[in-house]
Amino acid sequence: MARITLEDLAHTYFDPAEGDVEWAVRRLDLEWADGGAFALLGPSGCGKTTLLNIMSGLLRPTRGRILFDDRDVTGLSPEARNIAQVFQFPVVYDTMSVYDNIAFPLRNRGMAEAEIAPRVAEIAELTELTPMLRQRAAGLTADGKQKISLARGLVRPDVNLVMFDEPLTVIDPHLKWVLRSKLRELHQRVRTTMIYVTHDQTEALTFADQVVVMNAGEVVQIGTPVELFEQPQHTFVGHFIGSPGMNVLPAKIENGTALFGGQPVEVANPVAAAEGVVELGIRPEFVRFAPTGIPATVTNVADAGRYRIIDTESRGHSIKLLVDEGEPIPSGAVNLGFAPGQTRLYRDGWLIGGAGR
Numbered sequence: 001m002a003r004i005t006l007e008d009l010a011h012t013y014f015d016p017a018e019g020d021v022e023w024a025v026r027r028l029d030l031e032w033a034d035g036g037a038f039a040l041l042g043p044s045g046c047g048k049t050t051l052l053n054i055m056s057g058l059l060r061p062t063r064g065r066i067l068f069d070d071r072d073v074t075g076l077s078p079e080a081r082n083i084a085q086v087f088q089f090p091v092v093y094d095t096m097s098v099y100d101n102i103a104f105p106l107r108n109r110g111m112a113e114a115e116i117a118p119r120v121a122e123i124a125e126l127t128e129l130t131p132m133l134r135q136r137a138a139g140l141t142a143d144g145k146q147k148i149s150l151a152r153g154l155v156r157p158d159v160n161l162v163m164f165d166e167p168l169t170v171i172d173p174h175l176k177w178v179l180r181s182k183l184r185e186l187h188q189r190v191r192t193t194m195i196y197v198t199h200d201q202t203e204a205l206t207f208a209d210q211v212v213v214m215n216a217g218e219v220v221q222i223g224t225p226v227e228l229f230e231q232p233q234h235t236f237v238g239h240f241i242g243s244p245g246m247n248v249l250p251a252k253i254e255n256g257t258a259l260f261g262g263q264p265v266e267v268a269n270p271v272a273a274a275e276g277v278v279e280l281g282i283r284p285e286f287v288r289f290a291p292t293g294i295p296a297t298v299t300n301v302a303d304a305g306r307y308r309i310i311d312t313e314s315r316g317h318s319i320k321l322l323v324d325e326g327e328p329i330p331s332g333a334v335n336l337g338f339a340p341g342q343t344r345l346y347r348d349g350w351l352i353g354g355a356g357r
């Protein structure tokens with residue numbers, strides 16, 4: 001196990017000497033605590049795989065250093081870093097048995113057969129492979145083969161880090177749910193530093209204690225699932241996490257007061273020192289129908305099981321809110337109230353007075 005530090009890291013696939021090049025990962029300082037369960041979450045193309053390959057040693061960063069505890073590993077090969085990686089698609093030896101596939105990384109490191117057997121048995125149990133241990137891997141379904149990859153990634157007790165790169169892509173939906181909880185349970189048992197890379201918020205939020213959210217080559221927030229939900233430091237986080245995501249509305253600050261459509265709105269973050277055009281963020285969970293407030297019109301009602309998602313329009317802007325099952329929904333002209341403790345202002349995407357900028 002190790003604490004992983006990324007120091008002043010940046011990467012471009014182009015020649016930086018050419019000047020104004022595109023950066024796949026922009027300047028980054030990040031520490032992954034020893035033994036933590038992390039997720040790296042962001043949309044396609046935001047730089048997750050680039051960062052993962054830099055940490056595993058497949059890619060040398062254009063700038064910066066990678067430390068495992070206090071050891072600089074920037075120039076070390078993947079093998080020398082002693083990490084395990086599970087990829088999106090199964091990597092298995094078809095001609096070997098399931099048992100031999102799982103035992104492979106242990107044999108490779110010279111572990112005695114007497115020690116290998118209980119370790120393989122334990123990991124096979126966790127990944128539900130026990131009944132197939134004697135079968136040849138070739139006979140398994142895509143699900144089964146990916147479970148072997150997961151088991152192989154998890155079997156070595158001495159690794160510095162286990163990285164999962166969208167590992168559940170080929171797994172069927174029911175098993176996905178089972179494996180997600182199993183991975184979390186497994187982390188709690190072994191406490192190896194684990195990083196789970198995904199674009200799926202449910203996978204990230206179920207697995208991780210700390211989620212690192214990336215957008216456009218940049219880390220926009222690191223936080224617990226609750227922090228990301230309750231205190232988004234960037235409008236991207238508000239919008240990307242949550243279903244539906246945070247409402248982001250144009251607003252202004254005049255004489256220390258936040259205004260939406262010219263109407264004063266009470267907000268949670270300090271805005272007295274700011275002035276001018278900003279964005280107002282409020283999650284649908286914290287918008288209510290109210291006797292007075294922001295005038296709006298209901299445009300759509302969608303049933304989402306225990307609650308409904310209401311679309312409204314106010315001064316040409318869409319505002320969503322959630323209403324519990326059984327609660328009445330007014331029609332025609334309505335008024336909306338924003339919970340003041342959950343209404344925040346952002347400038348250029350970043351929370352005003354927040355930690356980001």
Ligand SMILES: Nc1ncnc2c1ncn2[C@@H]1O[C@H](COP(=O)(O)OP(=O)(O)OP(=O)(O)O)[C@@H](O)[C@H]1O
Pocket residue numbers: 013023024042043044045046047048049050051199
């Ligand atoms: N070999 C490459 N050459 C040039 N540009 C690349 C290369 N690999 C990635 N990129 C670019 O770097 C940026 C980050 O890509 P990266 O694959 O790291 O993102 P990602 O978040 O992992 O996306 P995905 O989930 O789709 O794999 C993107 O703009 C991508 O087009």
